[in-house]
Amino acid sequence: MNKSDLVKMLAKEMDLPMRKAEEIVDMVFRTMSAALVTGSRIEIRGFGSFVIKKYEGYTGRNPKTGEKIEVRTKYLPFFKTGKELRERLNG
Amino acid sequence: MTLTKADIAKKIADDCGFMKGEATEIVEKLLDIIKQRLIAGEDVMISGFGKWTVKSKHSRRGRNPQTGEELILDARKVVTWKYSPVLKKAVNSSLSK
Numbered sequence: 663m664n665k666s667d668l669v670k671m672l673a674k675e676m677d678l679p680m681r682k683a684e685e686i687v688d689m690v691f692r693t694m695s696a697a698l699v700t701g702s703r704i705e706i707r708g709f710g711s712f713v714i715k716k717y718e719g720y721t722g723r724n725p726k727t728g729e730k731i732e733v734r735t736k737y738l739p740f741f742k743t744g745k746e747l748r749e750r751l752n753g
Numbered sequence: 754m755t756l757t758k759a760d761i762a763k764k765i766a767d768d769c770g771f772m773k774g775e776a777t778e779i780v781e782k783l784l785d786i787i788k789q790r791l792i793a794g795e796d797v798m799i800s801g802f803g804k805w806t807v808k809s810k811h812s813r814r815g816r817n818p819q820t821g822e823e824l825i826l827d828a829r830k831v832v833t834w835k836y837s838p839v840l841k842k843a844v845n846s847s848l849s850k
Contacts, residue, residue: 663790663797671786676779686769686779691802693764695840697756699847704756709784710832714844737848738841739803741834750792751807751830 665691698739708746715740758784791832803836 663671665687673683694712697704704712719735743751758780766776790797791807798804812828836844 663787663795665799668783668786668797668799672779672783675782675786678779682769686765687783689765689768690761690780690783691799693761694756695802695843697754698840699843700754701848702754702756706758706761706784709788710834712834714848716848735849737844739836739844741803741805741832743832747788747791747832750788751832753792 701737706744708744710744710747711742713740713742714738794830799837801837801839803834803840805832805834807832 669680669684669687672678672687673680676683678686694704698712698714701714703714714737717736717738720733722731722733723729724731759777762773762777762780765771765780766773769776771779787797787805791805794807796804796806808831810829810831813826814823815826816823
């Protein structure tokens with residue numbers, strides 16, 4: 663399923679015009695992205711949570727040439743499946 | 754700071770023109786649709802955000818790390834999520850400052 667499938671299903675199930683459903687779906691993911699971009703976590707009961715993990719930078723080496731390489735600090739978002747979803751997957 | 758379902762519903766109410774109760778119901782339904790697809794074994798991809806994938810794990814022998822006791826872990830399904838490159842870039846350009 664992709665975003666447009668989700669829009670269609672939401673429109674059908676909630677009896678909303680397609681354009682309104684699209685606006686809502688976009689807003690939901692924009693809101694979630696905006697939270698992660700500021701480093702906030704997201705916690706949705708029964709579904710899951712998102713956190714940003716920080717990976718410290720370090721000086722590495724290219725093993726072939728011995729050349730030093732600066733690996734910069736990076737931030738990556740992670741998802742942890744919520745209890746209800748985890749149980750229903752195997753229910 | 755933590756973003757919750759109530760915060761998302763409030764944003765939908767304020768920005769998309771719904772009563773709070775309606776917005777909550779819509780957000781619940783949206784999450785439910787995603788869950789249903791995952792439970793049915795289908796992947797869900799939201800461009801610009803990320804992709805949930807359902808993976809099947811084989812049963813395996815494990816150990817209770819506390820007691821050392823051996824046990825069989827049943828085959829099960831798990832959901833993984835991978836961020837979209839767009840989101841990764843946005844997170845890094847904001848937090849690396």
